Amino acid sequence: MPAPAKFISYIDAHKDAFIARLGEAVAIPSVSGDPSHRPDVIKMASYIKSLLEPLGVKVELKDVGMEKQPDGTELPLPPVVFGTLGADPKKKTVLLYAHYDVQPALVSDGWNTDPFTLTPDKEGRLFGRGSTDDKGPLIAWINIVEAHVKQGIELPVNIKFCLEGMEESGSEGLDDLIEKEKDGFFKSCDCVCICDNYWMNDRTPCLTYGVRGMSYYRIIVSGPARDLHSGLFGNTVHEPMTDLILLMSKLVTPSGEIMIPGLDKLVAPLTDAEKKRYETIDFALSDIEEQVGAKIVLSDDKPRVLMGRMRNPSLSLHGIEGAFYGPGAKTVIPAKVQGKFSIRLVPNMTPENVDPLVIKYLSDEFAKLKTKSTLKIENIHGGKAWVADPDHWNFRAAIKATEEVYKKKPDLTREGGSIPVTLTFADVLGLNVLLLPMGRGDDGAHSTNEKLDTYNYIEGTKLLGTYLYEVAVTN
Amino acid sequence: MPAPAKFISYIDAHKDAFIARLGEAVAIPSVSGDPSHRPDVIKMASYIKSLLEPLGVKVELKDVGMEKQPDGTELPLPPVVFGTLGADPKKKTVLLYAHYDVQPALVSDGWNTDPFTLTPDKEGRLFGRGSTDDKGPLIAWINIVEAHVKQGIELPVNIKFCLEGMEESGSEGLDDLIEKEKDGFFKSCDCVCICDNYWMNDRTPCLTYGVRGMSYYRIIVSGPARDLHSGLFGNTVHEPMTDLILLMSKLVTPSGEIMIPGLDKLVAPLTDAEKKRYETIDFALSDIEEQVGAKIVLSDDKPRVLMGRMRNPSLSLHGIEGAFYGPGAKTVIPAKVQGKFSIRLVPNMTPENVDPLVIKYLSDEFAKLKTKSTLKIENIHGGKAWVADPDHWNFRAAIKATEEVYKKKPDLTREGGSIPVTLTFADVLGLNVLLLPMGRGDDGAHSTNEKLDTYNYIEGTKLLGTYLYEVAVTN
Ligand SMILES: [Zn+2]
Ligand SMILES: [Zn+2]
Ligand SMILES: [Zn+2]
Ligand SMILES: [Zn+2]
Numbered sequence: 001m002p003a004p005a006k007f008i009s010y011i012d013a014h015k016d017a018f019i020a021r022l023g024e025a026v027a028i029p030s031v032s033g034d035p036s037h038r039p040d041v042i043k044m045a046s047y048i049k050s051l052l053e054p055l056g057v058k059v060e061l062k063d064v065g066m067e068k069q070p071d072g073t074e075l076p077l078p079p080v081v082f083g084t085l086g087a088d089p090k091k092k093t094v095l096l097y098a099h100y101d102v103q104p105a106l107v108s109d110g111w112n113t114d115p116f117t118l119t120p121d122k123e124g125r126l127f128g129r130g131s132t133d134d135k136g137p138l139i140a141w142i143n144i145v146e147a148h149v150k151q152g153i154e155l156p157v158n159i160k161f162c163l164e165g166m167e168e169s170g171s172e173g174l175d176d177l178i179e180k181e182k183d184g185f186f187k188s189c190d191c192v193c194i195c196d197n198y199w200m201n202d203r204t205p206c207l208t209y210g211v212r213g214m215s216y217y218r219i220i221v222s223g224p225a226r227d228l229h230s231g232l233f234g235n236t237v238h239e240p241m242t243d244l245i246l247l248m249s250k251l252v253t254p255s256g257e258i259m260i261p262g263l264d265k266l267v268a269p270l271t272d273a274e275k276k277r278y279e280t281i282d283f284a285l286s287d288i289e290e291q292v293g294a295k296i297v298l299s300d301d302k303p304r305v306l307m308g309r310m311r312n313p314s315l316s317l318h319g320i321e322g323a324f325y326g327p328g329a330k331t332v333i334p335a336k337v338q339g340k341f342s343i344r345l346v347p348n349m350t351p352e353n354v355d356p357l358v359i360k361y362l363s364d365e366f367a368k369l370k371t372k373s374t375l376k377i378e379n380i381h382g383g384k385a386w387v388a389d390p391d392h393w394n395f396r397a398a399i400k401a402t403e404e405v406y407k408k409k410p411d412l413t414r415e416g417g418s419i420p421v422t423l424t425f426a427d428v429l430g431l432n433v434l435l436l437p438m439g440r441g442d443d444g445a446h447s448t449n450e451k452l453d454t455y456n457y458i459e460g461t462k463l464l465g466t467y468l469y470e471v472a473v474t475n
Numbered sequence: 476m477p478a479p480a481k482f483i484s485y486i487d488a489h490k491d492a493f494i495a496r497l498g499e500a501v502a503i504p505s506v507s508g509d510p511s512h513r514p515d516v517i518k519m520a521s522y523i524k525s526l527l528e529p530l531g532v533k534v535e536l537k538d539v540g541m542e543k544q545p546d547g548t549e550l551p552l553p554p555v556v557f558g559t560l561g562a563d564p565k566k567k568t569v570l571l572y573a574h575y576d577v578q579p580a581l582v583s584d585g586w587n588t589d590p591f592t593l594t595p596d597k598e599g600r601l602f603g604r605g606s607t608d609d610k611g612p613l614i615a616w617i618n619i620v621e622a623h624v625k626q627g628i629e630l631p632v633n634i635k636f637c638l639e640g641m642e643e644s645g646s647e648g649l650d651d652l653i654e655k656e657k658d659g660f661f662k663s664c665d666c667v668c669i670c671d672n673y674w675m676n677d678r679t680p681c682l683t684y685g686v687r688g689m690s691y692y693r694i695i696v697s698g699p700a701r702d703l704h705s706g707l708f709g710n711t712v713h714e715p716m717t718d719l720i721l722l723m724s725k726l727v728t729p730s731g732e733i734m735i736p737g738l739d740k741l742v743a744p745l746t747d748a749e750k751k752r753y754e755t756i757d758f759a760l761s762d763i764e765e766q767v768g769a770k771i772v773l774s775d776d777k778p779r780v781l782m783g784r785m786r787n788p789s790l791s792l793h794g795i796e797g798a799f800y801g802p803g804a805k806t807v808i809p810a811k812v813q814g815k816f817s818i819r820l821v822p823n824m825t826p827e828n829v830d831p832l833v834i835k836y837l838s839d840e841f842a843k844l845k846t847k848s849t850l851k852i853e854n855i856h857g858g859k860a861w862v863a864d865p866d867h868w869n870f871r872a873a874i875k876a877t878e879e880v881y882k883k884k885p886d887l888t889r890e891g892g893s894i895p896v897t898l899t900f901a902d903v904l905g906l907n908v909l910l911l912p913m914g915r916g917d918d919g920a921h922s923t924n925e926k927l928d929t930y931n932y933i934e935g936t937k938l939l940g941t942y943l944y945e946v947a948v949t950n
Contacts, residue, residue, distance in 0.1 A: 212706060216804040225768025229921070231687060231891040234789025234819050235731045236763060236780055237771045241792040242727055249724030252717055254846040256710045288711060293700025296712045296847040305711055314709025316808050317716040321801065324794030324815060329691040329855045331817055333791050340799060342806055344709050371729040372771040380804045416706040446704075 001156070001473045002404050003466040010147040011461050018143050018461065019126065019454065021051075023118035025100075025135040026128040032078065032101035032169040035069060041078040041165045044100045048081050048163060051142050055149045057083045057161070064173025077173050078165030082185055085145065086158035092472055093158040095189040095431070097421060098138035098196060099167030102130035103446045110448040124454035132452040133445035137195035137438045138163060140461040147465070156472035160189055167196075167421070175424050182428055191394040191471065192425045192433040195464060200413055201441045204282035205402045205463070207395055208435035210310070210414035211422060213345035213385035215354050218321075218338045219247055219362060220376040228333040238371045240337050241323055247375075248339045250365050252315040256298050256308060258343070260315075262357045267312060268347040274311070278303040281411040291441060310414035314344045342382075344416060351382045386423045387414070392432040397470035404470075405463045436467060476631070476948045477879050478941040485622040486936050493618050493936065494601065494929065496526075498593035500575075500610040501603040507553065507576035507644040510544060516553040516640045519575045523556050523638060526617050530624045532558040532636070535660075539648025552648050553640030557660055560620065561633035567947055568633040570664040570906070572896060573613035573671060574642035577605035578921045585923040599929035607927040608920035612670035612913045613638060615936040622940070631947035635664055642671075642896070650899050657903055666869040666946065667900045667908040670939060675888055676916045679757040680877045680938070682870055683910035685785070685889035686897060688820035688860035690829050693796075693813045694722055694837060695851040703808040713846045715812050716798055722850075723814045725840050727790040731773050731783060733818070735790075737832045742787060743822040749786070753778040756886045766916065785889035789819045817857075819891060826857045861898040862889070867907040872945035879945075880938045911942060 011018070030044035031037040049059045061079035068074055078101065086093075105115035111127075113119040118128040130136075141161070148155050166172050178186065199206050221240040228237070252258055285297050285305060299305050308314065321338040324330045343354060359377050366375045388395070390412050402410040415435070425433050438460035444450045486493070505519035506512040524534045536554035543549055553576065561568075580590035586602075588594040593603040605611075616636070623630050637660075641647050653661065674681050696715040703712070727733055760772050760780060774780050783789065796813040799805045818829060834852050841850045863870070865887050877885040890910075900908050913935035919925045 214706070214806070216806070223767075223769055223771050226922075228767055229891075230789065230791040230793070230817060231689070231819060232784070233763075233767060234791045234891060235773070235783035235787055236789075236891070237767055237769075237773060238729060238731075239791055241794070242731075243729055245720055245723045245792055246729065248720045254713060254718055254721065254844040256713075256717075288708075292698075292703060292708060292712055294698055294712075294847075296698050298710070298712060308710035309707070312710055314705065314711075316705040316709045316714055316806070317720055317798075318705070318805060318807055319716070319799030319809065320795055321799075323792075323800070325796055325798070325800035327796060329815065329817070330793060331689070331691070331791070332793055334794065340804065342705060342804070344706060369729040372769075416704075416709060416711070447701075 001469045003462070003469045004153060006151055006153060007147050007465055008462055010151060011143065011458060011465070014143070015454070015458055018139070018457070019118070019120070021143070022126065022131065022136060022139050022457065025139055026118040026130050027116055029116045030101045030165065031104050032166050034104055035075055038075050038078070041101050042076070045079050045081055045165055048100060052083050055145045057085045057145065059083050062177060064177055067172055080174060080177055081161065081163040083159070083161030083163070086155055088158055091156065091158050092190045093160060093188045094468060094471060095160045095162060095186065095192045095425070096141055097162050097192060097194045097425070098141065099134045099164045100138055101165045101168050102133070102135070103168050105129040112449055120454065125451045126454060126457065127449055127451045129450055131450055132198070132439035132443040133450065134167070134196045136452040136457050137460070140438065140457065140464055143461050144465040156469045158188070160185065171421055174421060178424050178428050186429050189429060189431060192431050193467065194419070194422060194433060194435050195438050196419065197415060197435050197437045198439045198441050198443055198445065199437055200281070200283045200411065201287045204411055205406050205408060206411040206413045206437065207390070207398050207402070208413050208415050208437065209390040209395065210387035211385065211419055212416055213349070213383045214342050215345060215351045215382035216340070216342040216380045217358060218340050218378050218380055219244060220336065220338045220378070221373050222336040223373040224333070224335045227335045230331045230333050233333055238373050239333050240373045241334055243366070243369055243371045243373045244320065244337050244339045246369060247362055247365055248317055248341065251317065251341060256314065258313060258315045260357055260361045263313060263349070263354065266349045266353055270311070275303065277412050278306045281306060281413060283411070287441065309416045311346055313346050313349060315341060317341045345382070345385045347385050347387050350384055351379060355379050383420055384423060386426055388426065388433055393474040394432045394434045394471060397474040398434050398436050398467050400474070401463055401466040401470045404466050405459055436464065476944045478937070478944045479628060481626055481628060482622050482940055483937055485626060486618065486933060486940070489618070490933055493614070493932070494595070496618070497601065497606065497611060497614050497932065500614055501593040501605050502591055504591045505576045505640065506579050507641050509579055510550055513550050513553070516576050517551070520554050520556055520640055523575060527558050527636070530620045532560045532620065534558050537652060539652055542647055555649060555652055556636060556638040558636030558638070561630055563633055566631065566633050567665040568635060568663045569943060569946060570635045570637060570661065570667045570900070571616055572637050572667060572669045572900070573616065574609045574639045575613055576640045576643050577608065577610070578643050580604035587924055595929070600926045601929060601932065602924055602926045604925055606925055607673070607914035607918040608925065609642070609671045611927040611932050612935070615913065615932065615939055618936050619940040631944045633663070635660065646896055649896060653899050653903050661904050664904060664906060667906050668942065669894070669897060669908060669910050670913050671894065672890060672910050672912045673914045673916050673918055673920065674912055675756070675758045675886065676762045679886055680881050680883060681886040681888045681912065682865070682873050682877070683888050683890050683912065684865040684870065685862035686860065686894055687891055688824070688858045689817050690820060690826045690857035691815070691817040691855045692833060693815050693853050693855055694719060695811065695813045695853070696848050697811040698848040699808070699810045702810045705806045705808050708808055713848050714808050715848045716809055718841070718844055718846045718848045719795065719812050719814045721844060722837055722840055723792055723816065726792065726816060731789065733788060733790045735832055735836045738788060738824070738829065741824045741828055745786070750778070752887050753781045756781060756888060758886070762916070784891045786821055788821050788824060790816060792816045820857070820860045822860050822862055825859050826854060830854050858895050859898055861901055863901065863908055868949040869907040869909045869946060872949040873909050873911050873942050875949070876938055876941040876945045879941055880934055911939065
């Protein structure tokens with residue numbers, strides 16, 4: 001069931017007003033990672049409430065407690081905004097998630113415009129922090145409700161909003177709240193739609209049905225009681241850095257293969273249906289080269305590269321804590337160094353089945369070094385991978401909506417990074433979760449000069465609205 | 476010729492006054508590495524002048540120009556203090572070097588007492604920044620001159636002082652000044668004595684006849700145009716950290732052997748006479764374990780360990796610039812990383828014959844990685860090794876003086892670290908340079924709670940004075 005023409009034409013007719021509304025949202029610097037901006041994050045919650053309530057949405061600002069600061073003081077966490085619109089038992093109830101906080105942004109980071117003033121260019125790109133991540137999508141949902149309420153159109157589904165203000169800072173408090181409200185606020189939900197990721201390029205819409213998990217490790221190698229001078233002690237004692245670098249060199253090859261025995265056996269086998277998806281996804285290796293700004297893709301084989309990103313694990317070496325990291329030359333033998341690396345997990349890898357393999361392998365390799373340094377390996381944090389069933393009615397509805405709005409079949413993709421709340425919704429609520437992106441791969445979320453194309457904002461608003469109609473009738 | 480009894484008894488009689496004078500020197504926080512303390516460094520030069528001039532020493536404060544700061548501004552360099560006492564053509568002229576600047580020190584670093592208040596404990600240890608490095612030795616020379624002048628004893632040699640205020644910060648300006656004054660102030664010098672290092676333990680005096688040189692390298696590996704998110708790009712692109720860690724793992728084994736082919740052939744062969752010295756040096760492996768606070772020596776073979784420190788090269792991995800170095804977990808794929816390592820050079824290694832071997836080896840190993848990252852290798856800075864002839868009259872005089880004062884034969888040692896001015900005196904002036912230490916191996920120069928034992932200060936003052944008498948008559 002396509003959305004009514006009145007809805008589509010309202011969106012087109014109110015383009016300027018919707019851009020102005022996004023501008024109001026961007027103007028509130030709701031940077032969750034900066035304590036000095038915490039009042040702005042909280043102000044953003046009130047701003048959303050002030051938009052939703054006049055539209056008849058029942059809004060609750062859910063207090064999720066305090067955040068402990070490194071200096072010992074406490075800051076109030078911004079509330080999770082719960083919204084309820086409709087409770088018709090004959091309709092499906094769709095849970096919509098978005099976040100209203102943003103990444104930090106300073107003009108001095110290299111922005112061409114003030115990051116907190118939404119600034120359009122001639123091509124209709126709307127520059128500003130949060131434009132695409134995630135205020136554009138959030139405001140789009142509000143625009144959709146407005147289009148219905150103002151024109152007296154009945155919404156095809158009941159809506160539950162769950163809008164958080166700490167997504168960019170670890171989603172503190174959210175998991176507990178979902179667990180607590182599982183049989184309360186969330187009880188009636190039938191499916192979840194999250195609009196907080198991106199197309200893989202600037203051409204083709206996609207739906208995302210999986211994200212990788214992660215296990216983040218540190219290898220701690222210790223030797224002397226304090227840092228030593230390499231002139232006095234070089235070639236005299238075992239040096240922790242030598243041992244650590246050797247261990248870290250045994251983790252992954254330059255072509256990306258993980259060297260830890262047994263990990264490959266944990267990876268779910270590739271089905272023919274899944275393999276076909278990677279062959280047909282509209283994504284060229286040159287898209288990756290453009291995104292990273294260099295010709296450094298691991299292979300000329302497109303499915304190999306896409307599977308490396310979406311359905312195979314990866315291991316990255318992030319850095320070393322405790323060693324010399326400044327510019328210039330310091331002749332130190334560091335006493336205690338911590339090598340940091342992480343493994344992106346895919347089905348059926350879990351921290352529980354991966355950790356023992358990692359720890360055993362590194363301990364065995366360390367023993368071969370015959371060093372007098374000491375070793376400790378820790379999993380600092382991580383999370384499971386998430387994969388949804390892309391044949392679920394939630395996805396089929398989104399595919400149909402995409403075809404109606406963009407006249408194009410969306411690619412079915414899996415993402416490399418983690419969105420932890422996805423997993424919580426799937427596991428705790430037991431619902432199918434759809435990631436339905438609005439922005440493009442080159443939007444620069446988390447980067448300088450973040451933008452959202454007016455085209456994606458307006459057509460994306462139509463897409464999200466149309467999705468509600470399709471989800472109402474797809475089974 | 477032992478020193479006259481009147482000299483020795485004056486030193487003993489004035490112990491308290493000499494400690495008080497060292498206290499005055501320590502109270503001036505002449506930290507050369509901290510721009511805000513630059514006036515104190517310059518004040519220290521005036522303080523030295525005010526002590527030397529009344530004793531008849533002709534003092535010149537040699538301006539060595541300005542120091543460029545990282546922010547573009549300029550700071551005046553502290554002057555090099557030139558002092559001349561005696562010009563008797565029948566006497567030898569001894570060049571005495573010391574430095575009057577010190578390392579930084581804050582109580583918050585872990586000092587038990589105020590670092591700039593010389594504080595004795597019950598065992599006669601004098602705690603304070605610069606007590607052993609290098610204000611103790613510097614004030615000792617002044618005490619020696621005073622003992623002669625006040626008692627009307629004629630000095631057995633002519634003395635030239637060269638006292639600098641930038642030793643802890645790269646000795647800026649000194650090399651140029653020595654080159655310039657080679658046929659001026661330094662023309663008449665016959666030998667050099669530097670009192671700026673330490674016994675190897677807390678028991679046995681030593682003379683030092685060699686120090687290792689150094690070549691400090693950075694390996695720069697670059698890939699993407701900017702840092703990437705490991706979730707999005709892990710197992711998709713070549714990662715510079717993977718390549719760098721693999722390269723760094725090919726440099727040195729856990730037991731300290733350098734893996735760069737050809738370097739071992741540059742090391743001067745071991746003579747029987749030299750080998751014997753390592754066997755007889757009063758130094759136990761437990762001394763090293765005590766110094767580093769852990770049982771991590773590379774071998775149970777004492778000569779192997781001593782040679783590793785004194786006469787063989789070493790390679791230490793110092794750290795990585797550009798990677799994640801903080802606490803916690805950051806899921807970054809760094810775009811450009813710089814691995815820092817240095818090689819301590821021994822005769823007959825030089826930066827000129829070592830650099831090509833290092834660069835060729837690393838380039839060859841990098842090619843084997845088959846990565847699309849790019850590589851650059853740079854020698855950031857370095858200096859040659861220095862070895863003096865320990866059979867020269869300068870050393871024989873110091874050996875005799877040590878036996879007279881300490882009733883013990885000094886060990887003949889070589890040091891692991893570099894003292895660049897040693898090489899300049901040897902190369903530019905063509906003189907034999909003796910390193911005649913005052914303090915003990917556990918004094919903690921550059922560390923918290925730096926100290927000088929009263930015993931070493933007073934007996935060391937006698938030693939330096941006696942050395943002048945022995946050097947006058949040894950040929
Ligand atoms: Zn987001
Ligand atoms: Zn984000
Ligand atoms: Zn020194
Ligand atoms: Zn020093």
